Amino acid sequence: MSGPEPRPWRSLLFVPGARPDRFEKAASAGADLVCIDLEDAVAPGGKDEARRATLDFLARYEGEATVGLRVNAVGSDVGAADLEALKGATGVRFVMVPKPTGTGELDAVAAAYDAPMLIPVMETARAIQTAGAIADHPAVVAGVYGAIDLAADIGCTLDWEAQLYARSACALAFGAARKVLFDVPYLDVKDPEGLKAETRRAKTLGIHARAAIHPAQLGPIHEALAPTPDEVARAQRIVDAFEAAEGGVALLDGKMIELPVIKSARRVLALAAPRA
Incomplete structure (x- = not known):
């Protein structure tokens, strides 16, 4: 048990795939991971353009940040187009997989992506039920807890108590797999104190990382997760x-x-x- 532990990931910053003008800024914002979002952050009519811009940026990006992308739902037409484009892509450090219902979607992405580093978003009831198998998948390097889509899936609220079981189940599954779990982004960008308080609360469950939707959230996240x-x-x-x-x-x-x-x-x- 000699030597220091590797520094764990603490933060993941989302940047819209429809805003290539923000890619470089996001990559230099100080997040441990940066995810260009081709799913929720891109309107249906802009998917092809966003995909082209994203893959072009990643192919020529030479910075030190770990930058990847979120594909659209596996099984959808646009998701199939994403996977087809990944087969010849370069510079994609990881692929985020939305709305998995089990390990089948992960297998599909891993088959298309030459260097599998997958991050599933735990945002469906089926994903929560199979959290252990998802976390143990050999291509999975981390996960994101997706409270918002989960609430829509089962009709619950975003209140802490309503999300406690699912959040804890994911924390246990990814903790057992010795992989990082990022908590859901905090939606109020102008409430850093609320962000810190909720991040510390999730930390008590064993969730030691958080996703962000704005660079201004990275400092509060890192502060909340830092040891005293x-x-x-x-x-x-x-x-x-x-x-x-x-x-x-x-x-x-x-x-x-x-x-x-x-x-x-x-x-x-x-x-x-x-x-x-």
């Missing part, structure tokens, strides 16, 4: 005590340090590590 100075100090003491034991029994303040505690401490230090 006291948490960082304690985590460092735990790791130091473990390493000083050199394989023997590690003690801190007279108490034995168990391996799950070490793992949690390393996660805290990874979250607190400076980022380029």
Whole structure:
């Protein structure tokens, strides 16, 4: 158990596929992932144009950001056109898959996309019911909890209590798979305090990342997810005590340090590590 934990993803910024003038700005905004959205953010008549602009941008993009795209629903005509275009595409770092009902849609995208890194959006009742299988899919690298479409699918509200079961089920599934789950974007761009409060609330469930719809939301998200100075100090003491034991029994303040505690401490230090 030597060496630092990799720094986990904390934020994913959506940018409309119909706004190629915003692609470069979004890529430099400071999000850990950037997703160009070909689904919800593009009107039906603009799908072909948005797809061409997106794939052209990704093919020539040379920046350091991890940029991918969200395709349209697998099984739809426009989704089929997206998958056909992906077969010859370059520079696509990941593909977000909307409205999966199981692993079949993931298999279809992975078959079309040469370097599978898939991010399913958990926004259907069937996706919640099969969350474990979706999270365990070998091409899946992360997930997004999609409260808004889920509410429309089953007729529930967006209230915290109404979403608690599904949100927790996804947190458990992706946590068990050791993959990141991004919480649903916070819709009120002008309410950073509300964004931080809700992000911290989701963090208590084990959701340590969040999607955003505007660059201004990235700072509040990162702030809400960052460990406190006291948490960082304690985590460092735990790791130091473990390493000083050199394989023997590690003690801190007279108490034995168990391996799950070490793992949690390393996660805290990874979250607190400076980022380029």
